[in-house]
Amino acid sequence: MPGYDYDMGIIGGGAAGLTVASGAAQLGARTLLIEKEKALGGDCLHYGCVPSKTLIRTAHVRHFMKNAAAYGLPKVDVPPVDYGEIRKRIQSVITTIQKHDSEARFCSLGARVEFGCPAFMDEHTVQLNGKTYSAKNWVIASGSSPAIPPVAGLEKVPYITNKEIFSLDRLPESMIILGAGPIATEMAQAFCRLGTRVSVVQRSGQILSKEDKDMADAVMEVLRAEGVTFYLNASVENTRDLGQEREVTIKDKAGQTTRLTAERVLVALGRSPNIDGLQLDRIDVAFDRKGVKVDERMRTTQKHIYGAGDVNGAYQFTHAAGYEGGIVVSNAVFHLPRKANYTFLPWCTYTDPELASIGMNEKRAKEGGIEYTVYTEAFEDNDRSLAEGEKVGKVKMLLDKDEKPLGVQILGPQAGELLSEWVAVLNGRVKLSTLAAAVHPYPTLGEINKRVAGTYLSPKIFSDRVRKGLKFFFHLKGRACG
Numbered sequence: 001m002p003g004y005d006y007d008m009g010i011i012g013g014g015a016a017g018l019t020v021a022s023g024a025a026q027l028g029a030r031t032l033l034i035e036k037e038k039a040l041g042g043d044c045l046h047y048g049c050v051p052s053k054t055l056i057r058t059a060h061v062r063h064f065m066k067n068a069a070a071y072g073l074p075k076v077d078v079p080p081v082d083y084g085e086i087r088k089r090i091q092s093v094i095t096t097i098q099k100h101d102s103e104a105r106f107c108s109l110g111a112r113v114e115f116g117c118p119a120f121m122d123e124h125t126v127q128l129n130g131k132t133y134s135a136k137n138w139v140i141a142s143g144s145s146p147a148i149p150p151v152a153g154l155e156k157v158p159y160i161t162n163k164e165i166f167s168l169d170r171l172p173e174s175m176i177i178l179g180a181g182p183i184a185t186e187m188a189q190a191f192c193r194l195g196t197r198v199s200v201v202q203r204s205g206q207i208l209s210k211e212d213k214d215m216a217d218a219v220m221e222v223l224r225a226e227g228v229t230f231y232l233n234a235s236v237e238n239t240r241d242l243g244q245e246r247e248v249t250i251k252d253k254a255g256q257t258t259r260l261t262a263e264r265v266l267v268a269l270g271r272s273p274n275i276d277g278l279q280l281d282r283i284d285v286a287f288d289r290k291g292v293k294v295d296e297r298m299r300t301t302q303k304h305i306y307g308a309g310d311v312n313g314a315y316q317f318t319h320a321a322g323y324e325g326g327i328v329v330s331n332a333v334f335h336l337p338r339k340a341n342y343t344f345l346p347w348c349t350y351t352d353p354e355l356a357s358i359g360m361n362e363k364r365a366k367e368g369g370i371e372y373t374v375y376t377e378a379f380e381d382n383d384r385s386l387a388e389g390e391k392v393g394k395v396k397m398l399l400d401k402d403e404k405p406l407g408v409q410i411l412g413p414q415a416g417e418l419l420s421e422w423v424a425v426l427n428g429r430v431k432l433s434t435l436a437a438a439v440h441p442y443p444t445l446g447e448i449n450k451r452v453a454g455t456y457l458s459p460k461i462f463s464d465r466v467r468k469g470l471k472f473f474f475h476l477k478g479r480a481c482g
């Protein structure tokens, strides 16, 4: 390898960067991984998926305790929450998982790990802690940070983001959440269940705006019933620090202003790519406010520099970052021209009920001008769901005009887990008749997947034509009642 210190240089030790580091190093590429923070793992481990799902679980348990009577148990008086204890639990889960993402582990795989903030000196070389490091290929995998839009007064308000929310000293008595995307919605329900008075302010008329309105509205109704207040079609006019409390003034569509006050303001208004300080303009790597621009092979405008994970602004999920990291390894190490295909990229919002999605929903099908038919199956018709005390939700399956699946959305208990069957069905191009005929254990939530496939097949099987054929060939005598 003449000229370069490394075959592969990686900037950022989160889901995307770690996937590339582990793949490249194990394949024999001389690999350098550079991380800005003191530990590897990225947002998902330290400030994202892991702490949020740990907190959600704790909130869920408290919710169960408060609702013990609904399960035939004696009513429980649930004492107030000590957030310090919850914080400890979150930290212990992070510490356990951190071992998988340790410097020692990546060193054992063959990758060298350096800590600090690199800056590109030329298109193959970065400067880091006063030294230079060159690599044949680079991957920018520096992730994203909470976007802070220019809201009047916000710079003087001690707001919090996902970076602070999991390590608060105490449970806030009240919280205003700006934004109603997945992070905002998950946190709204979790904090409400822990005992915080939560208000959500959303500019548009729907929460979880990428999802179909019927599904998102159903999530909102559950949260509303639990005590979350929603202000939809509301723009933030001004924010002020009142000392003990913060004030957020919002304006509705009719121009009416309302002043909200709370102990904490959580800003969850989208994400910005982490590209400051990398000096990308010096090396002609194109980017905009959404992120580093990449082609389907994850290549930036410099073909040997890749952009994977949140930093490219495409699909900001851990599994998308891992997938894109794999695409980089295929292209840069194997030299295979593999392209990313997001057709069946699944995701899930971990509210209760969860809202999981794969492929097209109605919104995206309409935007794409695609003809579709919807088939649904409700959780209130699933025996296990009723036994569990879960009645909210449904599965929505979209088929195209050739009756091929376009996508599936699940709103319901453990929707994220239930979606896995569809991940296999859609990626494996399994026929719906195979799914409908496959025996599922009873009583399971999973039967709902078989049932929705059956709703499409039933009218074909139990049709007049089939009945007439059977009557003709086998002399069936027809209805015995009514």
Ligand SMILES: Cc1cc2nc3c(=O)[nH]c(=O)nc-3n(C[C@H](O)[C@H](O)[C@H](O)COP(=O)(O)OP(=O)(O)OC[C@H]3O[C@@H](n4cnc5c(N)ncnc54)[C@H](O)[C@@H]3O)c2cc1C
Pocket: 011, 012, 013, 014, 015, 016, 017, 034, 035, 036, 037, 040, 041, 042, 043, 044, 045, 047, 048, 049, 050, 052, 116, 117, 118, 141, 142, 143, 144, 162, 183, 274, 276, 277, 278, 308, 309, 310, 311, 315, 316, 317, 318, 319, 320, 321, 350
């Ligand atoms: C509250 C919350 C909950 C979430 N929940 C989920 C979920 O349930 N499921 C899911 O799939 N996704 C979830 N996400 C999204 C998920 O965390 C991200 O999509 C994922 O972390 C992206 O991985 P990444 O490798 O692109 O970036 P990151 O994991 O953020 O890693 C980027 C790394 O680069 C480092 N870095 C940044 N700048 C530099 C620099 N200049 N030099 C060197 N290193 C640098 C950072 O310190 C970081 O370690 C959640 C996010 C949040 C905020």
